Amino acid sequence: MYGKGILKGLSVTWKRFWDTYTEDISWVLRGKKRYNTTEGIAHRSSKDTKGIFTVQYPEEQLIVPEEMRYVPFLVYDEAEEGKKEVRCTSCGICAKVCPPQCIWIVRTNDPATGRPVPVPTEFYIDMDICMNCGFCAEYCPFDAIKMDHDFDIAAYDRSVYNLEKLLKPASYYASIRPENAAREDEARRAKEAAKAAKAEVKPAA
Amino acid sequence: MATPLTATVDLVARFPDSVSADARPGYTGFIVKKENLVEVATAIRDEFGYDLLTAVTGVDYLAENKMEVVYHAYKTTGGTGLIFKVQVDRVDPVEVPSLYDIWAGVDFQEREAYDLLGIRFTGHPDLRRILMWEGYDGHPLRKDWKEPFFEEEAKPFKSRWPDGQHTFAENKNPFRDNLSFPAGFDPEAYQPENEDDLYASLERFRSKGADDALKTDHIVVNMGPHHPSTHGVLRVAITLDGETITGLKPVMGYLHRNHDKIGERNTYLQIIPYTDRLDYFNSMSNNFGYVTTVEKLMKIPVAERAEYIRVIMAELSRIQNHLIFIGMLMNDLGTMYTPSLYAFEERELVLDIFEAVSGARMMCNYFRFGGVVRDIPDFALQKIKDLVYERLPSKTDEMERFLNENEVLVARLNGMHVLNAEDAIRYSVTGPVLRAAGVPYDLRRADPYSIYDRFDFDVAVRYNGDMMDNYLIRFDEIRQSLRILEQALKQMPEGPINSQKPQYQVRVPAGEAYGRIESPKGELGFYVVSNGKPNPYRYHVRPASFVNLQAVEKMCVGAKIADFVALLAMLDIVMGELDR
Amino acid sequence: MENEKLSLPNYNIPEDLEHVVAITTIDRLYNWGRRSSVWPLMFGLACCAIEMIAAQTARYDMARFGMEVMRPTPRQADMMLVSGTVTKKMLPAIIRLYNQMPEPKYVVAMGACASSGGPFKEGYNVVAGIDKFLPVDVYIPGCPPTPQALIAGMIKLQEKIDKQSIKKVRWYQKGREDANYVPMPILGPDLIDVRRNAEIKQAAAVKEGA
Numbered sequence: 001m002y003g004k005g006i007l008k009g010l011s012v013t014w015k016r017f018w019d020t021y022t023e024d025i026s027w028v029l030r031g032k033k034r035y036n037t038t039e040g041i042a043h044r045s046s047k048d049t050k051g052i053f054t055v056q057y058p059e060e061q062l063i064v065p066e067e068m069r070y071v072p073f074l075v076y077d078e079a080e081e082g083k084k085e086v087r088c089t090s091c092g093i094c095a096k097v098c099p100p101q102c103i104w105i106v107r108t109n110d111p112a113t114g115r116p117v118p119v120p121t122e123f124y125i126d127m128d129i130c131m132n133c134g135f136c137a138e139y140c141p142f143d144a145i146k147m148d149h150d151f152d153i154a155a156y157d158r159s160v161y162n163l164e165k166l167l168k169p170a171s172y173y174a175s176i177r178p179e180n181a182a183r184e185d186e187a188r189r190a191k192e193a194a195k196a197a198k199a200e201v202k203p204a205a
Numbered sequence: 206m207a208t209p210l211t212a213t214v215d216l217v218a219r220f221p222d223s224v225s226a227d228a229r230p231g232y233t234g235f236i237v238k239k240e241n242l243v244e245v246a247t248a249i250r251d252e253f254g255y256d257l258l259t260a261v262t263g264v265d266y267l268a269e270n271k272m273e274v275v276y277h278a279y280k281t282t283g284g285t286g287l288i289f290k291v292q293v294d295r296v297d298p299v300e301v302p303s304l305y306d307i308w309a310g311v312d313f314q315e316r317e318a319y320d321l322l323g324i325r326f327t328g329h330p331d332l333r334r335i336l337m338w339e340g341y342d343g344h345p346l347r348k349d350w351k352e353p354f355f356e357e358e359a360k361p362f363k364s365r366w367p368d369g370q371h372t373f374a375e376n377k378n379p380f381r382d383n384l385s386f387p388a389g390f391d392p393e394a395y396q397p398e399n400e401d402d403l404y405a406s407l408e409r410f411r412s413k414g415a416d417d418a419l420k421t422d423h424i425v426v427n428m429g430p431h432h433p434s435t436h437g438v439l440r441v442a443i444t445l446d447g448e449t450i451t452g453l454k455p456v457m458g459y460l461h462r463n464h465d466k467i468g469e470r471n472t473y474l475q476i477i478p479y480t481d482r483l484d485y486f487n488s489m490s491n492n493f494g495y496v497t498t499v500e501k502l503m504k505i506p507v508a509e510r511a512e513y514i515r516v517i518m519a520e521l522s523r524i525q526n527h528l529i530f531i532g533m534l535m536n537d538l539g540t541m542y543t544p545s546l547y548a549f550e551e552r553e554l555v556l557d558i559f560e561a562v563s564g565a566r567m568m569c570n571y572f573r574f575g576g577v578v579r580d581i582p583d584f585a586l587q588k589i590k591d592l593v594y595e596r597l598p599s600k601t602d603e604m605e606r607f608l609n610e611n612e613v614l615v616a617r618l619n620g621m622h623v624l625n626a627e628d629a630i631r632y633s634v635t636g637p638v639l640r641a642a643g644v645p646y647d648l649r650r651a652d653p654y655s656i657y658d659r660f661d662f663d664v665a666v667r668y669n670g671d672m673m674d675n676y677l678i679r680f681d682e683i684r685q686s687l688r689i690l691e692q693a694l695k696q697m698p699e700g701p702i703n704s705q706k707p708q709y710q711v712r713v714p715a716g717e718a719y720g721r722i723e724s725p726k727g728e729l730g731f732y733v734v735s736n737g738k739p740n741p742y743r744y745h746v747r748p749a750s751f752v753n754l755q756a757v758e759k760m761c762v763g764a765k766i767a768d769f770v771a772l773l774a775m776l777d778i779v780m781g782e783l784d785r
Numbered sequence: 786m787e788n789e790k791l792s793l794p795n796y797n798i799p800e801d802l803e804h805v806v807a808i809t810t811i812d813r814l815y816n817w818g819r820r821s822s823v824w825p826l827m828f829g830l831a832c833c834a835i836e837m838i839a840a841q842t843a844r845y846d847m848a849r850f851g852m853e854v855m856r857p858t859p860r861q862a863d864m865m866l867v868s869g870t871v872t873k874k875m876l877p878a879i880i881r882l883y884n885q886m887p888e889p890k891y892v893v894a895m896g897a898c899a900s901s902g903g904p905f906k907e908g909y910n911v912v913a914g915i916d917k918f919l920p921v922d923v924y925i926p927g928c929p930p931t932p933q934a935l936i937a938g939m940i941k942l943q944e945k946i947d948k949q950s951i952k953k954v955r956w957y958q959k960g961r962e963d964a965n966y967v968p969m970p971i972l973g974p975d976l977i978d979v980r981r982n983a984e985i986k987q988a989a990a991v992k993e994g995a
Contacts, residue, residue: 005610012607013543045557047591053550053843057933058940065561067579070934071926092366097709099475100904101362104369116367124371127926128901128914133478133570138578139709147564154925154938156945158901158916160371337910338874342974345909352909353975374906375913379988383902383913384975390989392982395973430878433827433857437834438875459875460831463908470907479904485832549842567832567929781831 016050023051036060066177069134069147071127074166075173084167087144089118094136094145102129103136123166127159143184149176214253214287220245227290231502231716231735234275234288239301242291246307249278249287256630257281257646258308260719260730260747263318267348270295272324275732276304276311277719277747281630281644283651288719293324303329310633312755314747321346321465331406336458336784340398342387345466352466353378353385359470359740407444407452423451426766430459434537434770437780441757441773445766453761453769455754457784464785468744473499473574473711476744481568483729483746484782486526489518489559490724492572497654498720498731499574502713508704511576512656513697517589518562518571519722520686520693524597525555526725527679530777531604534676537774538617544608551600554592561585574711576703593690601683609677618672621768623760623775625670632756636727636749638776641678642670648723655722659696660689675775682725710739724749726777746785750778791817812950819863819889820851820946823939826862826882827855831869833896833929840932850939859885864942865919870898870905871912873976880967883919888956888965893942894921895935897928904928912976918967920955 027034034040041060044053055062072094076084095103106122109115136145148168153159174181216224216235223241227234237245249255255278264273272295279286291301303326304311315326316335323344326332333339343350354374356362364372375381386392404425429440438459444452464483468476480495481488493515500507507515529552532545556566562585563571563578571578581589608614624634626642639646647664649657665681667674705711715737721730727749734743753776760772792798796808809817829837840847847853856862859882871879883892894915897903902913915921922945925938951957956965971977977985 002612005612005615009607009611012603016547045554047554047588047596049554053553054846054849055844056849057845057936062933065557065564065582065585067562067564067582068560069564070931090367093709095366095369096361097472097474098361098365099471099478100906101360101365103365104371105366106369107367122370124369126371126901128897128924129903129906130897130926131478131904131928132565132568133481134564135474135478135570135709139707151927151931151934152937153927154923154930154934154941156923156941158914158924159926162371338972340973352907354907354913356907379992380985382917382978383906383909383911384985385909386973386975386985386989386992388989388992390974390985392971392973392977392979392985395971395977397971397973430875431828431882438830438878458910459872459878460870461872461874461910462831462870462905463910467905467908482832482904485835546843549839550844553839553842553844566931567835 020051038063064149066179068149069132069137070151071130071132071148071153072125072136072145072166073148073168074123074145074163075143075170076167077170084169086119086163086167087142087170088120088123089142089144090116090120090123091118091141093139093141097135097139099133099135100129100131102126102131120163123163125161125166127153127161143188146173146177216245216249216253216287216289219248219252224289227288231714233717234290236290236292239291239293242302243304243307245289246276246304249289250307253287254280254282255287257635258304258310258633259286259635259721259728259752260732260745261304261311261314261318262732262743262745262747263322263324263346264734264743265295265322265346265348267295272299272322274301274318274324275717277730277732278308279652281646281651283646285652286719297323298325299323300325300327302327303332305329308633309631310752310755312632313751317751320344323347331454333402333406334458336461338398338458339400339402342385345463346469352463353380353383357470359738360472360475403442403454403456406454407442428769429456435773436533436778437783439773439778439780439783441769443761443766443769448765448767450761450764450766450769453758455757457751457754457780460780460784462781462785465745469741471741472709472739473713473741474709476741477572478568478570480746481570482781483748483785484724484726484750484779485567486529486779487519487522487725488567488569489515489522489571490722490729492569493519493655494720494722494724494729495731496572496574497722498718498733499711499713501718501720502716502733502735503574503711504714505575506704507655508576508701509698510580510700511702511704513693514577514581514702515572515655516657516660516693517581517690517697518559518569520690521555521558521589521592523686523725524683525552526777527683528552528601528604530679530774531608531676534771534774535608535614537770538614540614544604547600547604547607551597554588554596558585558588558592561588573703573705573707575705576701578702580702589690590694593687593694597683598687601680601687605680615673617771618676620669621672621764621771623670623672623675623772624756628759629670629756632753632759634727634753634756636723636725636753636777637665637678637682638675638727638753638756640665641667641674643668648721648728652721654720657689660692662688662692672771672775713737713741721747726750726779726782727753729782746782748782748785750776750780750783751785754778754783815951816947816949819949820943822851822854823864823891823942823946824854824856824862825852825864825866826859826886827857828865828882829868830871830875831898833868833899836929836932836935837866837868837895840935845932845936847936847939850936850943852939859883860887862886863889864891864893866893866895867899867915867919867921868895870903871915872910873912874910874972876912876918876976877969877972879915880918880969884966884969889954890956890965891922891942891946892919893923893925893938895925895938896930897926900924900926918970918978 104124223238260277429435430438440456480491528548532548535544563569645666730747732745
């Protein structure tokens with residue numbers, strides 16, 4: 001019969017249409033909320049998703065995996081009295097490894113001796129050149145530059161970020177990437193402990 | 206893999222006077238004298254059976270004052286390839302005989318070498334610029350040519366650190382923009398080049414009717430570069446006799462982003478994220494091809510677990526690509542949106558995995574030399590299993606149920622000829638289009654790379670070479686990919702994910718390498734020449750879309766204009782890869 | 786969101802007339818109409834175009850913002866979403882499309898490439914930002930911006946539209962007709978921006994002297 005194939009195809013669309021209602025009803029019957037809840041969004045991104053697939057940004061947001069990367073930012077540790085201890089030592093590895101070369105770093109020199117001090121005077125990233133590749137974060141030996149999850153950075157002008165705009169606290173980093181932050185903190189503490197142990201041995205020797 | 210590529214034939218014994226082995230350290234293949242090139246090439250095709258010429262590219266050896274053209278020929282029955290080269294003096298005009306009459310598949314690639322390196326191929330029927338426009342000043346890939354925003358020969362640039370005051374590149378250029386004009390140029394007096402050559406080239410297939418026939422005029426139609434169904438910024442000039450296509454020429458370069466030139470300034474590592482942006486549907490496959498090539502040069506092993514992760518990612522990418530192909534084909538045929546919305550739903554789920562693993566949905570930048578960046582997190586591995594074992598098979602079935610028997614679709618696709626095997630090989634077409642024409646040529650089998658020789662799968666092949674076969678073979682390939690994925694997930698061992706230490710400066714010994722993989726669109730090749738420095742001396746991409754597009758003229762002449770869009774869709778082109 | 790309502794907030798409308806009567810200003814009415822039906826030009830350049838398509842599909846569904854009607858012809862489009870690398874070869878086509886769009890028209894630079902040339906900025910065939918030729922309303926960084934980032938950028942555009950005044954928008958200004966028309970660049974030995982002819986001639990002459 002001519003038209004059988006079309007009807008067969010339409011049965012698929014019909015099933016999909018029908019699924020939107022059965023799925024919603026089944027959530028209501030189970031006493032669960034399908035929309036605006038983490039559980040609902042997670043289910044919509046899982047293998048069992050059927051029916052409505054939309055995640056209604058900005059009211060709802062997709063659950064981002066920890067490794068998600070958008071643009072880079074610099075991490076600082078919060079010291080007392082709101083002082084910012086910038087982790088960056090201006091070693092320049094990120095600027096060297098950056099594929100589109102969108103990182104500019106001004107190294108600080110001690111005014112008295114003229115020797116370099118491990119802290120950047122200025123740090124620029126041209127966000128409109130950055131290709132979000134994540135190399136800077138991957139190869140930074142000091143866990144100082146990391147990739148952000150925040151993608152809501154559209155602007156009415158070109159975005160060249162300076163040091164002030166790039167800095168974000170370590171607590172923020174720990175909140176977006178808890179596993180990575182914990183692992184890195186652990187490694188850093190171990191390293192410092194080893195260093196301290198070495199230093200203790202040295203004067204004795 | 207370690208056997209030299211030239212072990213299979215002894216070309217020097219056959220042509221003692223005109224062929225010599227390439228003896229430079231790290232190089233393989235033969236150097237053919239320019240005068241005998243056509244003769245030797247004919248023998249390579251007819252006597253030695255290398256029927257598929259995949260890659261042609263030029264290299265500018267500035268220090269030796271030489272230009273070299275490198276050819277890579279393969280057999281469609283599989284096996285390793287034959288590399289032969291021609292060297293000519295670097296004095297304009299640089300001329301090399303064209304091999305168009307032997308392999309029509311050199312068409313675009315010779316034009317590209319002419320455009321970017323200024324090598325004139327004598328005897329080429331239509332030697333025009335291909336990526337840049339007529340009238341553009343200079344041949345950009347020559348080593349003594351500098352782009353307007355030229356900063357230094359190689360990255361990293363010194364102005365970034367330690368005194369990296371931010372400046373816009375515009376401020377360093379005399380024209381305050383990405384521009385460079387010859388000295389004394391007067392824009393007001395300039396007369397732009399016209400496109401007469403393009404339109405003249407359309408006349409090739411013009412029918413010469415009998416003298417007493419009714420005089421009719423042919424219309425020239427320009428489709429694109431802004432056209433919803435040319436899959437991006439492709440322009441096609443078509444001559445029509447009524448509704449029948451009598452001549453057709455693709456015009457490209459509207460997305461030419463200078464991948465090769467930027468690649469030659471980059472370090473080896475920095476190229477990886479740029480390869481993501483070649484075929485932007487399959488960044489994992491592009492990474493795969495590039496790192497395989499460089500690993501060949503570096504002669505380093507790949508961590509066992511990483512090999513499996515690579516295969517899993519590449520195959521997921523293939524499934525996602527073919528689903529989108531089906532969706533987009535339906536869009537082109539006029540079934541606006543529903544099938545492609547269904548396809549995009551599955552794609553989103555695959556991209557979720559890529560994002561969890563690599564950090565980005567599309568531009569994964571996931572592979573490193575010797576392995577991958579990071580292990581698959583547990584939840585992502587579970588997601589992959591869920592998709593491979595449950596969701597994707599059932600959704601593929603659903604897609605088939607949804608479309609395959611649809612009478613309108615069947616009427617549209619069945620018996621609509623695309624390419625036969627002979628033409629496909631002649632035009633160097635690879636990938637699903639070649640396999641749908643009855644040639645079971647899949648690099649995963651024909652010239653296995655990575656660990657594909659460990660998996661049990663069939664090379665999808667269909668024999669009619671019509672649109673229906675081209676469409677159905679995508680479903681076959683999805684099924685085979687799922688088979689590979691199931692095996693890979695079962696066999697994947699524990700262990701480190703990289704055989705090397707993480708390092709941002711890799712040492713690559715001098716030499717050349719051509720690596721190729723079976724990307725979802727065909728053979729994706731990378732040709733890299735190293736001179737031992739941190740950045741490649743020559744870096745060339747042999748994209749599947751670009752080479753496959755050569756056949757579009759053959760496919761479409763004689764067809765109706767209404768079918769053109771569908772025929773073009775069959776080639777599954779992606780402009781990022783086509784224009785680079 | 787406050788601006789989605791047509792009525793001005795500080796007028797008391799009796800409850801039974803709430804959905805029947807609205808008290809508002811012409812600007813607000815104009816902007817409300819504009820913001821709720823920004824029709825994009827169906828126009829993709831590169832990688833970002835794929836994310837633009839993804840933003841139109843089921844998961845992100847830009848139709849919720851009245852932006853689902855992708856128009857293949859510029860004559861019916863309100864917004865040009867420059868999604869991808871603008872090359873010199875493509876630029877004349879883009880300018881022609883822009884010139885054909887009716888006012889009000891908005892330009893959104895999606896992704897690094899459209900904003901400034903992005904990772905390909907150093908390339909010889911790449912235009913270092915569409916803002917050299919067209920007035921860009923919103924820049925969305927990212928390479929490529931995820932569909933959610935694109936939608937966030939679209940919300941920024943809506944916020945910008947909300948602040949516009951019919952008296953001040955550039956396309957209704959007397960003597961500013963040129964604001965809506967960009968002269969076509971020419972493909973010569975390099976891209977010739979005809980507005981800068983004198984400057985190019987001068988710089989080329991200096992080059993000769995040097």
